[in-house]
Amino acid sequence: MEQNETESVPLRAHPLALPTPTPVRWNRSTRARRVSLRIDPRAGEVVVTLPPRSSRRAGMALLNTHATWVKERLSSLAPAVPLLEGESVPLGGVPHVIRHDPTARGPAILWNGEIVVAGDKAFLTRRVGDFLRAEGKRRIGVLAAGHAAALGVRIRRITLKDTRSRWGSCAPDGTLAFSWRLVMAPDWVLDYVVAHEVAHLRELNHSDRFWAHVSRLTPHREAAQDWLRRHGPTLLRVG
Structure with a gap:
C-alpha cells in the first residue's frame, strides 16, 4: 500500500x-x-x-x-461554486438555480429550471449534493443499459465516485465507475463517457477494435474529448 x-x-x-x-x-x-x-x-x-x-x-x-x-x-481556475441557495449549477449542461422551499415535496426536485430543496435550510448543501449524485446515477444507468444492449455485453454494477483525474473506469469484473460530476456536463458529453466505458466491456484496451465499438455507440467522441479538456476542470470547482 x-x-x-x-x-x-x-x-x-x-x-x-x-x-x-x-x-x-x-x-x-x-x-x-x-x-x-x-x-x-x-x-x-x-x-x-x-x-x-x-x-x-x-x-x-x-x-x-x-x-x-x-x-x-x-x-x-473557474470560481468555486458552493451548493448554496441562489447559486447556479449546471445539469446536463443547462444552468439550474438552487432554491430553498421548506414546503416543497421530497428532499430536492427539478422544477422550472431550478433545483428546489425542501426541509431545513441547514441541510440544503447535503441534499443538493445527494440529488446530483442520484440524478447522475439515474442518467448514467439509462445510457449504460442502452449501450450495453447494443454491444451485447453485461454490466455487473455501476458506482459513482468523486474522482479528480478520471471521468470513468471499467474493472475486469464488469464494474463501471463514473465521476458523479458528469451529470453537470452536456448530455452528449455524458453519453460519450458512458459509451467509452461500456465499450471496455468488449475490449479492455484502447485498440482499433475498441475505438470502433465507441464509434458504433456514439458520434460525439472528438467533440466530447475536447469539451472535457476545456471545461472539465470547471466541474471540479462545484461543491
Missing part, C-alpha cells in the same frame, strides 16, 4: 509571487520516482509530490522554476 505524508503549507511562506495566498500540499509518496508538481483544480491547491528520499528543498526548487506556470494555472 502506498504511504503518503501530506502537509499543507501557506504558499505565502515561500518566495513565490502569486495572486492570492494559496496552500501548497506536500505529498511524500513511496511510488514516486521524481519530484512532481500539479494543480488540484477541485481544492485550488498546488500539489508537490516528493519521492521518499527527496528533500523539501527540491520541491521548492521546482516551484520556483515553474512559478509563472503556477500563477497562470491558478488564475485560470
Whole structure:
C-alpha cells in the first residue's frame, strides 16, 4: 500500500509571487520516482509530490522554476461554486438555480429550471449534493443499459465516485465507475463517457477494435474529448 505524508503549507511562506495566498500540499509518496508538481483544480491547491528520499528543498526548487506556470494555472481556475441557495449549477449542461422551499415535496426536485430543496435550510448543501449524485446515477444507468444492449455485453454494477483525474473506469469484473460530476456536463458529453466505458466491456484496451465499438455507440467522441479538456476542470470547482 502506498504511504503518503501530506502537509499543507501557506504558499505565502515561500518566495513565490502569486495572486492570492494559496496552500501548497506536500505529498511524500513511496511510488514516486521524481519530484512532481500539479494543480488540484477541485481544492485550488498546488500539489508537490516528493519521492521518499527527496528533500523539501527540491520541491521548492521546482516551484520556483515553474512559478509563472503556477500563477497562470491558478488564475485560470473557474470560481468555486458552493451548493448554496441562489447559486447556479449546471445539469446536463443547462444552468439550474438552487432554491430553498421548506414546503416543497421530497428532499430536492427539478422544477422550472431550478433545483428546489425542501426541509431545513441547514441541510440544503447535503441534499443538493445527494440529488446530483442520484440524478447522475439515474442518467448514467439509462445510457449504460442502452449501450450495453447494443454491444451485447453485461454490466455487473455501476458506482459513482468523486474522482479528480478520471471521468470513468471499467474493472475486469464488469464494474463501471463514473465521476458523479458528469451529470453537470452536456448530455452528449455524458453519453460519450458512458459509451467509452461500456465499450471496455468488449475490449479492455484502447485498440482499433475498441475505438470502433465507441464509434458504433456514439458520434460525439472528438467533440466530447475536447469539451472535457476545456471545461472539465470547471466541474471540479462545484461543491
